[in-house]
Amino acid sequence: MANIKRSPWLLHYDGSSCNGCDIEVLAALTPVYDAERLGVVNTGDPMQADIFLITGGINEQNKDVVKQIYDQMPRPKVVVAVGVCACTGGVFKDCYNILGGADTVIPVDIYVPGCAARPQAIIDGVVQAVELFQQRLDEHHEQMKKEA
Amino acid sequence: MKLGITFVLLYIVLAPFIGGFLEGLDRKISARMQRRVGPPVLQPFYDVKKLLNKQTITVSTSQMFLLITYLVLMVLTGALFFYGADLLMCFFVMSTAATFLYFAAVVTSSPYSSAGAQRELIQMMAYEPAVLLTCVGFYLAAGSFNVADIAGSKISNIAYLPGFFVAFVFILTIKMRKSPFDTSASHHMHQELVKGLTTEMGSRNLAIFQITEWYENVFLMGVVGLFIINSNIYSIIAAVVVILLVYFLEVLIDNSSARMKWQQMLKITWAVTLLAAGVNLIILMVVR
Numbered sequence: 001m002a003n004i005k006r007s008p009w010l011l012h013y014d015g016s017s018c019n020g021c022d023i024e025v026l027a028a029l030t031p032v033y034d035a036e037r038l039g040v041v042n043t044g045d046p047m048q049a050d051i052f053l054i055t056g057g058i059n060e061q062n063k064d065v066v067k068q069i070y071d072q073m074p075r076p077k078v079v080v081a082v083g084v085c086a087c088t089g090g091v092f093k094d095c096y097n098i099l100g101g102a103d104t105v106i107p108v109d110i111y112v113p114g115c116a117a118r119p120q121a122i123i124d125g126v127v128q129a130v131e132l133f134q135q136r137l138d139e140h141h142e143q144m145k146k147e148a
Numbered sequence: 149m150k151l152g153i154t155f156v157l158l159y160i161v162l163a164p165f166i167g168g169f170l171e172g173l174d175r176k177i178s179a180r181m182q183r184r185v186g187p188p189v190l191q192p193f194y195d196v197k198k199l200l201n202k203q204t205i206t207v208s209t210s211q212m213f214l215l216i217t218y219l220v221l222m223v224l225t226g227a228l229f230f231y232g233a234d235l236l237m238c239f240f241v242m243s244t245a246a247t248f249l250y251f252a253a254v255v256t257s258s259p260y261s262s263a264g265a266q267r268e269l270i271q272m273m274a275y276e277p278a279v280l281l282t283c284v285g286f287y288l289a290a291g292s293f294n295v296a297d298i299a300g301s302k303i304s305n306i307a308y309l310p311g312f313f314v315a316f317v318f319i320l321t322i323k324m325r326k327s328p329f330d331t332s333a334s335h336h337m338h339q340e341l342v343k344g345l346t347t348e349m350g351s352r353n354l355a356i357f358q359i360t361e362w363y364e365n366v367f368l369m370g371v372v373g374l375f376i377i378n379s380n381i382y383s384i385i386a387a388v389v390v391i392l393l394v395y396f397l398e399v400l401i402d403n404s405s406a407r408m409k410w411q412q413m414l415k416i417t418w419a420v421t422l423l424a425a426g427v428n429l430i431i432l433m434v435v436r
Contacts, residue, residue: 004197004201006188006191006194007195007198031182034179034185036175036187037184037186039188039191039194039195041195044343045342045346045347047205047347047348048199048346048351050198074202074203074351075202075203076202
């Protein structure tokens with residue numbers, strides 16, 4: 001099987017985050033943490049992304065957006081929920097407009113807790129996502145074989 | 149004849165590797181300029197390998213055909229060049245290839261992709277005069293449009309064409325999609341344009357686009373080398389050194405400048421073309 005672990009491209013979507021986690025996601029790309037040494041590219045395009053980083057809880061207005069972005073990503077794909085809001089809804093959990101964490105609309109693979117999640121934790125989450133990404137590729141190939 | 153075909157085969161086989169390696173160096177040097185560790189030098193190859201392994205999602209079925217045409221025409225451009233054929237013909241085929249890229253972007257009717265494609269057309273408008281003048285310059289200096297004849301000149305053509313060299317290196321920034329002229333698409337995410345021209349390219353199509361870029365960069369670097377190369381065999385070493393220096397200069401410009409509006413790009417590019425290449429042209433015509 002092809003080794004694709006070295007090239008995880010991220011898509012970062014801000015649900016209803018307070019921007020704390022978003023800043024930390026961007027911090028992971030800065031010189032101190034430099035996620036690009038692992039091949040990480042922060043792409044803005046779902047069609048070219050492998051790992052979906054989502055921050056903030058899901059609300060009534062963005063649930064369709066999140067679903068659509070997820071559907072636009074080609075297989076194999078992995079979802080990482082960054083920060084406690086994306087994991088469970090966090091402090092906004094009981095708000096009238098919040099449905100809860102990202103897993104209320106799309107299947108989430110990796111949960112990175114924290115308020116805000118630290119860059120080290122985010123990179124650790126991405127590294128775990130990369131392992132899963134490789135596994136998913138193998139499953140994807142098997143599925144393609146069955147279809148053919 | 150035989151030598152020409154050998155060069156063509158070498159180009160077709162080696163260009164993607166050289167182009168990818170140059171891009172890897174580019175990313176590494178860029179990272180070092182930003183005080184980062186940066187990705188491994190082979191990162192572009194890892195990226196393309198992954199893109200080829202992902203599920204194919206196509207927005208428009210004709211996009212892949214258009215992109216493959218873009219690839220084939222770009223390979224043909226380089227093949228003509230390394231065979232030693234007509235330089236004008238090379239650039240015309242390159243323009244045709246660029247048109248197919250434009251179609252591949254607009255065929256999806258996505259607003260981001262279309263906006264990127266429109267900007268690509270403006271970029272073509274900006275660099276085309278310099279490209280055509282470069283051909284004229286080579287004709288005046290070497291007395292032939294044929295790459296083989298130009299490469300076989302007694303003295304390096306840059307001695308006659310310093311202004312043309314400046315203009316050509318200037319438009320290389322546009323052709324290589326480097327800041328400040330990366331208006332249509334770039335390797336980085338654009339806030340207002342997502343990925344510009346390449347927004348709607350799914351994984352496999354993006355891989356084709358990437359490989360075509362590598363072929364194109366090797367061809368463009370070949371043209372840079374053509375300024376230096378002469379009948380002396382050791383001039384090849386000088387050409388390679390100059391190519392690497394020019395490439396480093398492009399990386400430096402990319403990392404030290406912000407993106408311009410297309411109006412500024414058009415004005416500056418044409419001004420540089422007219423001043424550098426135009427004045428050089430007048431001097432050449434008066435002297436000869």
